[in-house]
Amino acid sequence: MKFLFIILLFLSGCASTTLNTDSGVSRQQLLLLPKFMANSMAVDAYKEAIKNAEKNNKLNNDIEQLNRVRTISYKLIDEAPVFREDAIEWKWEINVEDSEEVNAYCMPGGKIMVYSGLIKKVNATDDELAAVIGHEISHALREHGRERMSTALLQQVGIIGFAAYIAEKGIYTNAAVQAVALGTTLFFALPNSREQEREADKIGLELTARAGYHPMAAVSLWRKMSELSEVDMPEFLSTHPSNENRIKDLSEHAKKINSLYEANKNK
Numbered sequence: 001m002k003f004l005f006i007i008l009l010f011l012s013g014c015a016s017t018t019l020n021t022d023s024g025v026s027r028q029q030l031l032l033l034p035k036f037m038a039n040s041m042a043v044d045a046y047k048e049a050i051k052n053a054e055k056n057n058k059l060n061n062d063i064e065q066l067n068r069v070r071t072i073s074y075k076l077i078d079e080a081p082v083f084r085e086d087a088i089e090w091k092w093e094i095n096v097e098d099s100e101e102v103n104a105y106c107m108p109g110g111k112i113m114v115y116s117g118l119i120k121k122v123n124a125t126d127d128e129l130a131a132v133i134g135h136e137i138s139h140a141l142r143e144h145g146r147e148r149m150s151t152a153l154l155q156q157v158g159i160i161g162f163a164a165y166i167a168e169k170g171i172y173t174n175a176a177v178q179a180v181a182l183g184t185t186l187f188f189a190l191p192n193s194r195e196q197e198r199e200a201d202k203i204g205l206e207l208t209a210r211a212g213y214h215p216m217a218a219v220s221l222w223r224k225m226s227e228l229s230e231v232d233m234p235e236f237l238s239t240h241p242s243n244e245n246r247i248k249d250l251s252e253h254a255k256k257i258n259s260l261y262e263a264n265k266n267k
């Protein structure tokens, strides 16, 4: 039984999570961790994040800010099925947490969190906010979290140990506490790879252009970000080879995708 399970894991392992679109992203991905597991870990980790924010009185305190973030996010989410049809069935959630941190994330399955520091410290315009949220949504559409979890589990536990681990704890018994801890650790502790960042940049540009947001805003946003002090530097900048290269790549792709924006800008 255990052996069969391992074979199944391998067979389901290689695929591209998103459709071929204008972004040109089509890499085959190693996805050993079953999708339902990655998503249920994300649901639990997100619940925990919400619970902690609420407890500290830091959740959705500024209604105007929350409405702004939700309006932008829903416009982007409307375009998500272009990249994968099942996105229409995802249980999307969008919240804003009061924090000095300049950051945002979208967990597997569409659980979005924007930190107020991102909006305030860079004084983000709607187009710029769409650029960050679009980038984060793209990580989720592309299932980069599940990909990272798969790689990490393979490296750290080994495939046999991993199969034993889920057989023992993950699926068949209720080890909710361990699962939350594992999901949180895997999602937050493992940075996206550079390749994943490039993919999220490209898909993010297309997503924002389709939603009617100016793709060049990604460039102005990352410029603003790169002027932040070291302390405020978010994860998605630190994993890149250099900001200048990223800004150059973003400008080139933004130009390529500009006709999509022109066609959708009055949305």
Ligand SMILES: [Zn+2]
Binding pocket: 135, 136, 139, 192, 196, 197, 200, 236
């Ligand atoms: Zn990223």
